Amino acid sequence: MQQRHLALALALALLLCTSRVWAQFAKPETAVRYRQSALYVMGNLMQRIAAQLDYSRPNLETIRTSAALLDVLKTVPFEAFVEGTLDVGDTAAKPEIWTEPERFKKLTVEMQDRVASLNDAARSGDVAAIRAAFGEAGKACKSCHDDFRKKR
C-alpha cells in the first residue's frame, strides 16, 4: 500500500513537472518558433553591430541600442529548448542539447556573459573596447552553433 501511494505520488509529481515545462508553450511547434524568433532577432542585432564596426567611425547610438536589446534577449530563447522539441518543425537543434545539457548550459552562460560585456563596452562608447567585446561575443555564438546547431 505504501509503495502504491509512493508510485502515485511520483506519477503526479512527474505530471506536474511536465505541465510546468510546457506551461508557457501551447505546443512543441510554438516553443521551436519562439526560440527561433528570439535567436533571429539576436542574430540580426549582432549583424547590425558588425556592419557599424566596418566603419572607422561607427554609429555609437546604433551599437548602443542594439547591444542593449541583445542584453535583454540573451536569456529569452533558452526557456524554449524544452523536452519534446527535437525534430519538431524546421528546428536545427541537435539532440546533444538534451543529451549533454551541462555543456549546452555552459556555452549558453558564456554567451550571456559576453553579451553583457558587449553591452558594457557599448555604453562606454570606447570603440576599441566594443570591437574586442564584439569579437568575443561572436565567438561565443559560433562555438554553440558549431556544437549544437545542425548545418543547414
Add this chain to the structure above:
Amino acid sequence: MQQRHLALALALALLLCTSRVWAQFAKPETAVRYRQSALYVMGNLMQRIAAQLDYSRPNLETIRTSAALLDVLKTVPFEAFVEGTLDVGDTAAKPEIWTEPERFKKLTVEMQDRVASLNDAARSGDVAAIRAAFGEAGKACKSCHDDFRKKR
C-alpha cells in the same frame, strides 16, 4: 546648370535616404523575418499573460517578466516595416501599411501606450488592474491586425 546641380543633389539625397532605410537589413526578406520574429515573441508573451489570467490566483512573477519583455519589444518590429517589403516572403502585411502610414502609426502608438500601461499594472501586482490593462492591450493588438494584417 543650377537646375542640374539641384537634380543631382536631390538624387543623392534620395539615395542616402534609401540606404539609410535599409541600413539595418541586408535584404527585404531579412526585414520581414525580423518583424515577424519580434511580433511572434510579443504574441507569445500576451498568450502567457492570458493563460495566467485564466486562474483566480495568477502567477504574478510570470506576468511581470512577460509584461516587462513586451514593454522592451513594443517598438522593435516597427523599424522593419520598411518600403519594398510588401509581398515579400510570407508576409501578411497589407499595402495599407504604406498607403495609410498615419493610421498605421496611430494604432502602433496606441498599442505601445497600452503595453506600457500593462507593464505598470504588472509591476503594481494588482490583479484587477492587470486584467483591465491586459484587455486594453489585447484590443489594441487586434484593431491593428484587423486593419493591417491579411487573414491567413
